[in-house]
Amino acid sequence: MKTNFVEELKWRGMLHDAMPGTEEQLNQGMCKAYIGFDPTADSLGVGNLVQIMTLMHFQKAGHQPYALIGGATGMIGDPSGKSQERNLLSEDILRHNQDCQKRQLEKFLSFEGENKAVIVNNYDWFKDFGFLDFIRDVGKRITVNYMMSKDSVKNRISGGNHEGMSFTEFTYQLIQGYDFYYLWKHHGIQLQMGGSDQWGNITTGTELIRRIEGGEAFALTTPLIKKSDGTKFGKTEGGNIWLDPKRTSPYKFYQFWLNAADADAPGYLKIFSMKTREEIESIMAEHEQDPGRRVLQKALAEEVTERVHGKEALEQAINASQILFGNADIQAMRALDNLTIQEIFEGVGQGKLDSQELTEGMPIAQVLVKSGFIASNNEARRALQENSISVNKQKVGAESMVQTADLLNERYLLLQRGKKNYYLVDTQS
RNA sequence: GGGGAGAUACUCAAGCGGCCAACGAGGACAGACUGUAAAUCUGUUGGUGUACACCUUCACAGGUUCGAAUCCUGUUCUCCCCA
Numbered sequence: 001m002k003t004n005f006v007e008e009l010k011w012r013g014m015l016h017d018a019m020p021g022t023e024e025q026l027n028q029g030m031c032k033a034y035i036g037f038d039p040t041a042d043s044l045g046v047g048n049l050v051q052i053m054t055l056m057h058f059q060k061a062g063h064q065p066y067a068l069i070g071g072a073t074g075m076i077g078d079p080s081g082k083s084q085e086r087n088l089l090s091e092d093i094l095r096h097n098q099d100c101q102k103r104q105l106e107k108f109l110s111f112e113g114e115n116k117a118v119i120v121n122n123y124d125w126f127k128d129f130g131f132l133d134f135i136r137d138v139g140k141r142i143t144v145n146y147m148m149s150k151d152s153v154k155n156r157i158s159g160g161n162h163e164g165m166s167f168t169e170f171t172y173q174l175i176q177g178y179d180f181y182y183l184w185k186h187h188g189i190q191l192q193m194g195g196s197d198q199w200g201n202i203t204t205g206t207e208l209i210r211r212i213e214g215g216e217a218f219a220l221t222t223p224l225i226k227k228s229d230g231t232k233f234g235k236t237e238g239g240n241i242w243l244d245p246k247r248t249s250p251y252k253f254y255q256f257w258l259n260a261a262d263a264d265a266p267g268y269l270k271i272f273s274m275k276t277r278e279e280i281e282s283i284m285a286e287h288e289q290d291p292g293r294r295v296l297q298k299a300l301a302e303e304v305t306e307r308v309h310g311k312e313a314l315e316q317a318i319n320a321s322q323i324l325f326g327n328a329d330i331q332a333m334r335a336l337d338n339l340t341i342q343e344i345f346e347g348v349g350q351g352k353l354d355s356q357e358l359t360e361g362m363p364i365a366q367v368l369v370k371s372g373f374i375a376s377n378n379e380a381r382r383a384l385q386e387n388s389i390s391v392n393k394q395k396v397g398a399e400s401m402v403q404t405a406d407l408l409n410e411r412y413l414l415l416q417r418g419k420k421n422y423y424l425v426d427t428q429s
Numbered sequence: 430g431g432g433g434a435g436a437u438a439c440u441c442a443a444g445c446g447g448c449c450a451a452c453g454a455g456g457a458c459a460g461a462c463u464g465u466a467a468a469u470c471u472g473u474u475g476g477u478g479u480a481c482a483c484c485u486u487c488a489c490a491g492g493u494u495c496g497a498a499u500c501c502u503g504u505u506c507u508c509c510c511c512a
Contacts, residue, residue, distance in 0.1 A: 228467080231456095255465080262466055292464040325465050379458095382473060386459045398479095418459055 005061035009222070011277060012270040014054060016196040016223040019206065025190060025218055026063065030115060033058055033191035033220075034066035034183055036122075036176065036198075037105075039074045039097035043244035044104050046256070047234035049304075050222055052108050053272060054193055055117070060274075064115040066189060067105050069098045071123025073175055094123075104243050107308065120187075122179045138178050141211045142204065147173060150200035173204045180205025184217050196221040225271070228263035243308050249347020250309040254317035255420075257301035258294070265296045273303050320344040324422050330392045334408055341412060345424045349373065353413070355427035361401040364389065373415050373423040383417055390416040 006023045009015040025031060035051045037044065044052070055065040074094050102119055109117035147153060150173060153165065180202065183189040192202045202219040209215040225233040234241055241256045242248040248256075260268055266284050273280060287296035306314045323333055323344065333341070351372035362370075368380040368389065383389050384398040391402060392414050407413055413425040 259465065262464095265466090290464095291466075294464065294466075297466085321465080376476065377478080378476065379474090381479090383459075386473070388459050419465060421458090 002062040003057070003060055005058055005063065008057050008061065009054070009220075012057075013267060014050070014057075014222045014271055016221045017199060018220040019203075019218045021216075022191065022218040022220055026061075030063055031191060032064045032066060032187060032189040033193055034068050034120075034180075034189050035193045036068040036070050036073065036179065037101055038070050039094050039101055041240075041242075042097045042100040043242040043247050044101050045234050045243065046241045047225075049234075049243075050225060050271060051194065052105065053274075054222055056108055056274065058193075059109060059115060059117060062115060064118070065109060066118045066120060066183065066187065067109070068179060068183070069101060069119060069121045071095070071098055071121045072126035073122060073172065073179070098123075100244065118187075120183070122175075122182075125182050126175070134178075138174055138181075138208065141208055142174060142177070146207070147204070150204070152197075152200050173201045176201045177204035177208045180217065181208045181212060184209050184215060185213070190216070191218045191220060193220045193222070195224055197224060225267075228261050245309055245313070245347075250305060250313035251317045251320050251347035253309065254301050254305045254314065254321065257304055258297050258321070260297050260300065262291055262296075265294075265300060269296060269300045272300065275299075275303070316344055316346065320348060324348070325419075330394070330408070330414070333392075333414065336409075338409055338411065341409070341424075345422075349421070349423040351423060351425050353425050353427050355404065355407070355411070358402060358404045358407070358427065361403045364391065364396055364400045364402055365398065367391075367402045367413070367425075368415065371413075371415065371423070371425040373417070373425070388418045 005026055006015065006018070033055075035055055037048060037051070055067060058065045071094055074097075075091070098121060105117075105119060111117050147170065152173070153170065180189075180192050184205075192205055194202055199219065199221050202221070206217045206219055209217045227233050240248075241253060243253075245253075257268070257272075265287070269275075269280055269283065275283075283296055283299050287294070302314060302318075305317055309317075326332075336344070353367065353371045357370075365377060365380040365384060368374040368383070369377055374380045374383060381398070384396075387395065387397075389396055391400075391406060392408065393416065402413065404410070407427060411426065411428050413427065415423040415425060417423075
């Protein structure tokens with residue numbers, strides 16, 4: 001069943017702005033649109049997920065989505081929203097990053113059928129594009145005045161911190177603009193989408209298309225996701241939340257969504273869930289009844305984790321969460337066999353200790369440090385003073401000793417600092 | 430090339446010879462309250478030791494001094510203005 005793309009985005013709160021005529025163009029039949037991804041890391045993060053979802057909806061509406069991997073643009077660095085000049089990456093790293101991102105995108109988009117998704121890399125058409133050719137054929141079409149009027153440029157030149165901006169970054173919008181032109185010309189793409197911070201870059205593209213060929217192209221942007229506390233979405237203390245399980249374990253990924261604030265969760269569900277409007281509204285209503293149960297967060301976490309990491313990983317994440325946070329006491333964990341424990345705690349912090357050392361008993365502070373859970377004795381002492389340390393879910397004092405008898409399955413030790421920080425110590429190796 | 434300003438802990442930002450492991454703010458972590466939420470209140474936020482203590486830190490390398498983040502010299506880097 002095909003959906004109406006723009007309508008779909010609207011009710012989901014995913015539409016920030018669109019050029020006049022965009023909706024009409026889409027209603028005429030199958031269209032092609034692209035979104036660019038920056039290969040600055042070897043994994044996409046949840047920050048990129050909004051764009052991925054946009055492409056999914058686009059495909060679901062019967063259109064053909066393109067994902068552009070910015071092999072060339074990644075070498076330059078987008079100045080939008082950045083107050084500082086970016087570090088440039090080498091070609092090798094970029095290549096590697098592109099490959100990884102490509103594999104991740106394949107989880108979301110269908111590469112079958114008449115509107116199958118396509119992945120392109122702008123490095124392919126830039127690598128042989130000489131500088132002189134570029135400034136003649138492209139640079140000539142756009143005035144510096146026009147480029148200077150973009151917010152991304154203005155902020156850098158006259159912004160409060162006077163950071164300044166290199167010519168390289170100044171050129172960025174032209175490069176991205178040319179991408180659009182190229183895809184318009186050679187692939188028949190009429191629409192570029194992106195975060196609202198990309199508006200300036202996208203319109204440079206439509207402008208180029210108009211000036212070079214008198215052609216028409218469109219722009220559509222999604223709002224930047226805000227968190228209710230004003231911090232950046234997709235980042236936690238531990239850094240970015242990535243889609244790659246090697247960087248962010250499925251457990252942490254699941255926890256990230258589960259921990260969404262009430263104020264944010266409904267918005268997230270609308271954006272990151274493929275559920276229908278009715279389903280989402282009923283979940284939201286249920287959540288209203290009893291926010292403490294957090295049905296909203298659970299639905300969100302389950303759907304997103306399953307899509308990204310698969311059913312099995314999701315089940316393990318839920319399992320681990322229940323043991324760690326659920327009411328079930330430590331007995332539940334004793335009942336598990338070693339393999340299950342290892343699987344469940346995959347992604348929770350882990351360390352090692354020699355079981356020999358515990359036969360005589362070891363002071364808790366020492367256990368914390370030796371196992372690698374806490375970095376220094378001072379910190380361990382502080383944590384103990386704060387009464388924040390638990391062993392096997394049991395609060396312990398500074399003078400307590402850990403002995404062989406405390407081991408679960410005669411092997412594991414579950415350390416905990418505060419409510420959310422867990423650490424599994426394995427005494428065999 | 431000429432002139433000016435600056436570099437302090439995760440970030441911003443005081444300090445300008447001893448009272449400085451370094452004010453303050455944000456962040457982070459923890460405790461209480463809760464729902465693994467938000468808000469609020471409280472505590473912690475270089476290392477070693479139970480503690481009065483000691484050790485290593487204020488871009489880098491030297492120097493002056495009983496004593497330096499603070500003064501001097503050199504080096505590196507950043508920003509601004511003029512050419």
